[in-house]
Amino acid sequence: MRFLIVDDSLTMRRIVVNTLKTIGYDQVTEAADGKDALAKLLTEGADFVVTDWNMPEMNGLELAKSIRANPQFESLPILMVTTRGNKEDVIEAMKVRVNNYIIKPFTPQGLKDKIDQILRSVESKPV
């Protein structure tokens, strides 16, 4: 499974990449913001997007909207990883159809649970 990690913080990208490796996922592409992520998604593709919310150029919410606007990526799993934990933020993220939401700082187990949860829901989705 190919992951696309989107975060403007290099430290966070490294943490997510290393965490994914510890839970068994080592095919990872990185992007520093939403625009960069969209470009890489179109050129390199991905099976799963893990994105931050607050980023310059294009934030995670706008990225999710753009991904969902493209029929090719309508059902691409998106996990939002962010510091934003208010009720309004979660609702806003769900409105743009991110699949799940995890608040920083997260644990490897927390990240794994969310990924597994998303993959299960995607697999059980009727065609």
Add this chain to the structure above:
Amino acid sequence: MKREELDTLQKKVDELRAVLLFGKRALPFLEDIFEFVQQIIPVVEELKESVDATSDKLPRASKQLDKVTHATELASTEILNTLETMFGKLEGMSARYQEQQARTNRVAETIQSVSAAVDGLGENGATPEQLVRLRDVWRNHCASLWSPEDGLPETVQGLQNDCTNIMIALQVQDITAQQIAAVNRLMQSVDEGLNKLMQHFSEVPSNGNPGDYNHAHLDIQFDVAAEYVGVEDRQKAADALIESTQPAKGQGQNGRS
């Protein structure tokens, strides 16, 4: 009317004239003061607004910096605690390595003893003494190969978990970067307010063109509420919210708005 009274009257009239003359000369000056006060009132009101805004923003900046301090202290403590645990485990591993080295040395000594015993055997067989010696050497050798359960796999797993915990704690960098960006935004806003105010008192803008300030540009989009603590509760609340927005099982995601 007496002469003295007339003189007094004359004196009072002169004083009255002097007062009227002074009033006539002072009137334009008083009008200038009145005009100045009228002009200064909006500036003073703006000054009041700026001071009010500043007195609101600076405590917020102070609270944000306090959050940075708290977050870094918490993360540093977590990292130090983990490192102390790691040091303990590494010391244990080092002691076990030394034991292993000693065991290896004993094996080498045994091999030499066995070799000497085997070399001492005669061509036509061994004497009972030689056989007893060989048996003893072999028993010692077997004993030296035995090692107690050293728990190495568990220790290595523990060290890997410790490394993971350090990695989790390092997420504090992203959180404090956002908190500091929020402080920076507050300080910029206070500075811009003060600069605008200063332009009322000086014809030359203090910092170049109005609105053109020499701030460091931090290209960080921030969450003003970013925190390193209390994540579990917020995650539980988020999970409950997500659960409530999920379509009923079997309906897939198409039902989402």
